[in-house]
Amino acid sequence: MTTRKIVVSALVSALAGGTQLAQATDVFRLEGFGAISRGMGGTAVAHDVGxxxxxxxxxxxxxxxxGDQAMIGLDLVTTDIKVTNKATGESVSSDTHSNNRGPYVAPEAAFTKRIGAWSLGVGAFAQGGLGTEYGNGSFLSRATGGLATGLDNSSRLLVLNIPFAASFQVNDKLTVGGSVDAMWQGLNLDLLLGADQVVSLIGAxxxxxxxxxxxxxxxxxxxxxxSLTKDKFLASGVDAWGYGGKLGMLYKATQDTTLGASYTLKSQMNDMEGGATLTAVTAGGQIPLTGKIKIQDFQMPSHLDLGISHRLTPQWTVAADVSRVFWKDVMKDIKVAFVADAGGDLNILLPQDYKDQTILSLGAAYALNDSLTLRGGLRFASQALRSSTLFAVIPATxxxxxxxxxxxxxSKQAKLDFAYSHAFKETMDNTSLPNTSAPIEVTHAQNNATLNFRYSF
Structure with missing residues (x-):
């Protein structure tokens, strides 16, 4: 088999293969795609990231x-998440208590082709997600009155993006591009609400x-x-398909300076649907009700990205991006609609009330020689979550x-890209009903390693 056939075969396998989710770091979004971008703080608007x-x-x-280029790769994410009951001092860490929880692995695969002024591409990327696993023996699994339930508290969200992209070089200075993206998202969730939380939801x-x-x-x-969970490698308790898209442009201001702008459209996802169990907990026992559940209108936000890259010397390149992510438009409430098999329905609005987020990304690259390029970066974001609506199972902080x-x-054809990203520990408290019963403190830090192989032909 030729090298070209090997690369194409590996790409197809990666596009079709399953994965676990990646723990997102800009709320539910990964902080960059591909090791080149990730190594430079997530900058990607105005320079070549493959x-x-x-x-x-x-x-x-x-x-x-x-020419043509194929890329395959993966992200490996390890998280350090701890929830503390501020009233009792008890704590629980998110860990691998089940088969489909961390460390988390996400795919990256793409193929691009250059035809004159046109560049075309197709790929498959984990756009983001979330994952926690607190088991069934912590204070999070105790109902009102301190009743131990033995019920799980966990989450797993995966958002997969499959872009079909095109770019057109209008002239020596201006380039425009866009993509139409097929999207899939799946959610596993185990969540215990105490009686006081239920009463608070009813009262509001x-x-x-x-x-x-x-x-x-x-x-x-x-x-x-x-409980809406499938303990499988990829399958989710509820899932849905939808679509999105992007528009972008580049302007070469000088020989060494490039400006860029892009706009990602708000996703248009169908309601996530699947089977679920609603269990009423009492001191005398548990009463399970099976049924169908929908997570309604759960969308990924639109965002505007502006960037600049500048070649300081033949070896040094620096880049900066500023992004505005419009979370407020999509994350006011998590809308849950449950219909029991035996009859009856329950509709719940879990408050989230996210704020729009501003992100600054800074990156630099140094070409040490023809074979080795080194990169570094920083990334700073405003906080989108509010402490009063924080869930222990959604600590995207x-x-x-x-x-x-x-x-x-x-060689000129074969390149290996690697990046390491560290998310510094963030701490947030919540003492407010209905999203928590006990006063909690959540700390969250994580490490992310990204590895890509690119081949040009």
Whole structure:
């Protein structure tokens, strides 16, 4: 088999293969795509980051060398998440208590082709996600009154993006690009709400439906537990397909300075649907109700990205991006609709009330020689989550990152890219109903390693 056939075969396998989720670091979004971008703080709007550029600014595909290029790779993410009960001092760490939780692995695969002024590409990338696993024996699994339930508290969100991208070089200075993206997202969730949380939701008119009266009428109700989880490598309790897209441009201001801009459209995802179990918890036992559940209108946000790159010397390149992510438009509430097999329905609005987020990314690259390029970067983001609506199972709080990476060229055709990114520990408290019963403190830090292999032909 020729080298070209081997590379193409590996790419197809990666596109079709399964994966676990990646723990996102800009809320539910990864902080960069591909090891080149990740090693430079996630900058990708105005410089060549290889085929992964189609995930941020499709116009950057025109910055790549002439010819075809294939890329395969993966992210490996390890998290350090701890939740502390501030009233009792108890704590629990997110760990591998089940088959489909961390360390998390996400795919990156793409193929690009240059045809004259056109550059075309297709890829498959984990756009982001979330993952926690607290087991079933911590204080998070105790209902109101201190009743131990033995029920899990965990989460797993995966968002997969499959862009079909194109870039067109209008003239020596201007390039435009865009993509149409197929998107898939899946969610596993195990969540225990204490009776006080249930009462708070009902009192705020955030819990409606015929099952509200049923739950309220159960003697000695201590809590309610939702379980919509498949303990599989990729399968999720609820999932949905949808689409999105991006528009981008580049402008070569000088021979050494390039300006870039891109806009990612708000996703258009169908409701995530699947089977679930709602369990009423009492001191006398547990009453499970099986049924169908929908997570309604769960979307990824639009965002605007502006960037600049400048070649200081033939060896040194620096880049900076500023992004505005419009979380407020998509994460006001998590909308849950449950219909029991035996009859009855329950609709819940779990408050989130995210804020729009501003992100500054800084990166630098140094070409040590023809074979080795070194990179480094920083990334700073404003906090999108509010402490009053923080869930222990959704601790998407990190906002400061330090990264480093390199590219090693085995030849002009074959290159290996590596990046390491560290998300510094972020701490957030929540003492407010309905999203927590006990006053909690959540700390979250993580490490991310990204490895890509690129081959040009």
């Amino acid at each position: 085929p992964a550029g189609m995930m941020t600014n499709p116009a950057t595909l025109s910055l790549m060398p002439d 008119n955030r819990a409606t439906g015929s099952l509200v009266g049923v739950l309220a009428g159960i003697p000695g109700l201590s809590g309610a537990h939702f 990190p906002r400061k990152h330090l990264s480093a990476g390199f590219t090693y060229a085995f």
